[in-house]
Amino acid sequence: MKPLAALSLVLSTATLAHAQQWPQFRGPMARGVVEGRAVPSEWNVESGRNVAFKTAIPGLAHSSPIVWGERLFVTSAVREDGEAKLSSLYGSPGYGAGESEKDEGAHAFKLYCLDKRSGVLLWERTAHEGVPKTRRHPKSSHANSTPAADAKHVVAFFGSEGIYCYDHRGELLWKRDLGTFDVGAPGYDEGGFQWGFASSPVLAGGKVVVQCDNEGDSYLAALSLEDGKELWRTARDEDSTWSTPTVHATSANGGAQVIVNGYKHIGGYDLETGEELWKLVGGGDVPVPTPVVAGELVFLTSAHGRSAPVRAVHVEARGLLDPDPDESEHHVWSLARRGIYMQTPIVCGEFLYCCSDGGILGCYDAETGEEVYRERLGRGTSGFSGSAVAVNDRLYFSGESGEVFVVNAGYEFEVVAVNAMGENCMTTPAVSDGTLFFRTRHHVVAIRDESDE
Numbered sequence: 001m002k003p004l005a006a007l008s009l010v011l012s013t014a015t016l017a018h019a020q021q022w023p024q025f026r027g028p029m030a031r032g033v034v035e036g037r038a039v040p041s042e043w044n045v046e047s048g049r050n051v052a053f054k055t056a057i058p059g060l061a062h063s064s065p066i067v068w069g070e071r072l073f074v075t076s077a078v079r080e081d082g083e084a085k086l087s088s089l090y091g092s093p094g095y096g097a098g099e100s101e102k103d104e105g106a107h108a109f110k111l112y113c114l115d116k117r118s119g120v121l122l123w124e125r126t127a128h129e130g131v132p133k134t135r136r137h138p139k140s141s142h143a144n145s146t147p148a149a150d151a152k153h154v155v156a157f158f159g160s161e162g163i164y165c166y167d168h169r170g171e172l173l174w175k176r177d178l179g180t181f182d183v184g185a186p187g188y189d190e191g192g193f194q195w196g197f198a199s200s201p202v203l204a205g206g207k208v209v210v211q212c213d214n215e216g217d218s219y220l221a222a223l224s225l226e227d228g229k230e231l232w233r234t235a236r237d238e239d240s241t242w243s244t245p246t247v248h249a250t251s252a253n254g255g256a257q258v259i260v261n262g263y264k265h266i267g268g269y270d271l272e273t274g275e276e277l278w279k280l281v282g283g284g285d286v287p288v289p290t291p292v293v294a295g296e297l298v299f300l301t302s303a304h305g306r307s308a309p310v311r312a313v314h315v316e317a318r319g320l321l322d323p324d325p326d327e328s329e330h331h332v333w334s335l336a337r338r339g340i341y342m343q344t345p346i347v348c349g350e351f352l353y354c355c356s357d358g359g360i361l362g363c364y365d366a367e368t369g370e371e372v373y374r375e376r377l378g379r380g381t382s383g384f385s386g387s388a389v390a391v392n393d394r395l396y397f398s399g400e401s402g403e404v405f406v407v408n409a410g411y412e413f414e415v416v417a418v419n420a421m422g423e424n425c426m427t428t429p430a431v432s433d434g435t436l437f438f439r440t441r442h443h444v445v446a447i448r449d450e451s452d453e
Contacts, residue, residue, distance in 0.1 A: 022067040022430040025146040025200040030246045030290050032346045032389045037434040039391045041406045042417045043447050052435060052446035053119030057112060060084035061143035065439050067432040068149040071168060072116040074444060075156050077142035080106040086424060088138040089400050090357055090383020098185055098193045100135035107132055107142055111156045113170060119446060123170040133160040133180045136196035144198035153225055155208055159197025165228060174228035181214040186239035186285055198242035205271055207231060209258055213241040220260060220269055232274035238264050246291045247271060248315060259291040259298055266300055278317040284308055284339060294347035294366060297332060301339040301354060308339035310354060312369060333369035338362055344387040348395060348409040355397055357383050375413040377405045387428040398425045421445060
């Protein structure tokens with residue numbers, strides 16, 4: 001069977017079954033795709049057209065909202081003295097600067113719970129208070145990791161400030177201090193550039209999976225969802241990464257694997273034991289995008305460094321894979337210099353979409369890697385950090401300046417609409433029950449067809 005022959009069935013079954021839930025970064029199985037109830041393509045935040053609610057959230061954070069049932073969860077880092085500064089955005093005078101923000105003072109690290117229909121704040125909890133243990137990039141925040149939830153638990157990960165598990169009423173169930181993560185530019189001595197922790201937790205099989213790659217001891221670990229106890233830890237010979245792992249059920253033995261991006265070590269690990277299953281080296285040296293699984297292929301990309309590849313690997317891969325697809329059974333295809341830096345790619349139908357920092361959207365045949373088109377979103381003056389989501393046959397790309405581009409999926413490049421959020425937007429939206437939930441600089445904004453109200 002061809003790798004993507006069953007893709008439509010796989011995606012429609014999975015996404016319809018989880019249509020109401022958006023339990024982690026990029027939603028069910030990190031695919032970012034929903035099929036079923038449509039969401040608006042056009043809205044107006046200023047006038048309120050197709051805007052269900054706009055709820056203020058204090059602080060600075062790049063974590064995305066998640067949804068379980070009727071509740072929406074989002075985290076933030078609220079500075080005690082004044083508002084935190086967000087700078088070094090694409091096209092700004094300081095873009096690309098590596099220096100860290102300094103002397104920001106104490107913060108409150110918070111988890112908020114909203115009613116997903118009305119946006120009313122149901123509760124908030126302060127997980128930790130204090131001066132952050134490490135610094136952040138001017139474009140980053142102290143709350144980059146998206147929380148994760150199931151029917152009973154909500155897990156918020158604040159990197160060096162710890163990981164916290166609550167129930168849906170806001171009761172703290174457990175917390176763990178995983179140590180200090182020096183996440184920054186590879187190769188710099190201690191005290192050099194620090195850019196902020198960003199990998200998000202993933203819940204699977206009664207476990208909380210965390211990828212903790214940094215300039216210290218890097219590792220992948222699984223904690224018990226019930227009490228936070230460490231179940232296994234696998235060391236990784238890796239520099240800092242900002243990627244969230246993906247958990248995928250393996251058809252061959254009924255088990256599951258944890259798939260991670262990296263530079264020295266891209267690969268898969270057994271969910272139950274942490275044992276390495278396969279390995280691929282030589283991506284970009286500052287890996288950010290999350291692995292995406294569609295059909296029988298894993299799509300991996302990064303863009304910092306010379307090779308900047310987009311790669312497709314078979315989900316049943318085992319052992320050390322050759323970087324050259326012609327020399328590897330399970331390394332299906334690779335494209336040099338087509339990788340993307342900040343965004344996680346998305347598969348919609350038979351196509352793989354990769355949007356660069358500068359808004360160059362590449363569309364590829366997901367099965368073969370053949371380029372379909374490369375076009376620009378916008379005028380090239382605004383960047384793209386948040387990852388795209390797809391609802392049915394339309395894709396939503398959020399620009400840093402607050403413009404959301406709606407693009408039709410398919411062979412032809414077609415921008416259906418451009419919508420202004422009115423604020424910077426650095427995050428990936430959530431989708432649930434016909435509603436798009438955007439996290440902007442100061443708000444959570446719900447976009448829903450006003451005829452549904």
